[in-house]
Amino acid sequence: MTCILVAHLGDEVIIAADKRVTQITENGARVPCGDNEEKLVRTETGVITGAGSLAMLDPVKSLARDRGFDSSDVVLKWILNTRKSFSEAHANSPRLAADLAETSWMFTYPTVVNDQPVTRFVYFHQYHSADSLCVLTEGRVMCFPGGFSMEQAQALQAKLQAVVTEALESLPANQVKQTAVSGMLTLMSETAEISETVSSTCDIAVVNGRQVDIALSITESNDVREFIPMSHVAAS
Template sequence: MTCILVAHLGDEVIIAADKRVSEITQDGVRVPCGDDEEKIVRTALGVITGTGSVAMLDYVKSLVRDHGFSDPFEVLELILRTRDLYSEEHAASPHLEADLAETSWMFTYPIMLNDQPVTRFVFYHPMYHTQSLIPLEAGNAICFPGDLSSEQAQALQADFQSVVTHSLESCPAGQARQFVMSYMLMMMSEISAARETVSSTCDIALVDGSQVQVAMSVSADDEELTFAPMAHRPGC
């Protein structure tokens, strides 16, 4: 079950996604089957990622990667259509309700606001709303932790938000970014230790408008993170 952590620092958005993929057995048990998945996908306008059913996720992510969008509501329509098609095709599946409830998408795109470029981060999660995209405003953080109870997720969210708020209020932008990323890696490590469906290694994307830098397969053990431009490769 994917774990995704997001911090919107104003000029840029930081997204960390773990790399583990799990299969669901006939009994509904999640079994880890690899730690090499690249869950953050580059688009022409930023990135898209998500957590939940791989079949639903990858269908939407690949279409957005290959064809882009001119309005975020185009992506919302694609998500809703994908959920409907998946429901029809898997109507007899005992896991259908859980798949629909747990699958969420999130993506970034740039806009101009008061003649200034602004990075937008929006997400779709049926727990928040079944028909709308939810924006994450500057200064806020959110986590989509895999396989945790709502109480555990809320506690993580509160701690994460506290760290982001304190960093932005007390540190220069560069230091705030470094502090927040270090905390995200620590969170990923702690979640991984508690849940076998989440890996301790993750990919971290720094998104500033349509510019994306990525550090691949990093963890809390790394003393320094190396970022490189993330190229948009439609059809890959």
């Protein structure tokens, strides 16, 4: 499972994804099985990631990376088709409803609004809509949980929103990003303490249009947080 935190700062979108993978046993127990997963996937137009069932997440992420897309509707079609196929293949599973409810996708792409370049962040989450994408607007944040409750996610989101709102209202532009990143790392560490499905170590991407910079495997205790360009490499 996972925890993904997102903040739309205007020109830039910041996405933090923890690195833990969790297996779910037949009786529903969640067993951590590694903290090395790279959940942020580079596409030609930005990044795509997700929380929940890998059996649904990975096919969509691979299509976005390898084929690319010229419309968010293309990705929505992939998501809906994947959910349909998964539902048919696991029709008798007692976990089907939970897997569908807990699995969400999110991605970025550049667009133009009122003749101005914009970095768009959109997401699919059954809790918000079961047949359409939602848009995260400038100045807003989101928390996408996998393996912990919606109530916990909403509390986490409220804390991050307070950090980002205060930073946008009171800090110079060149300090807002660092404040948001620091806040995300603190919240990820706090979440890891209450949820065994989330790691305190995470990858953080800063997306501006088609430009993506990433800091890999960092924690709250890292004094140096180096962001490097993230290149798009499609599968051959």
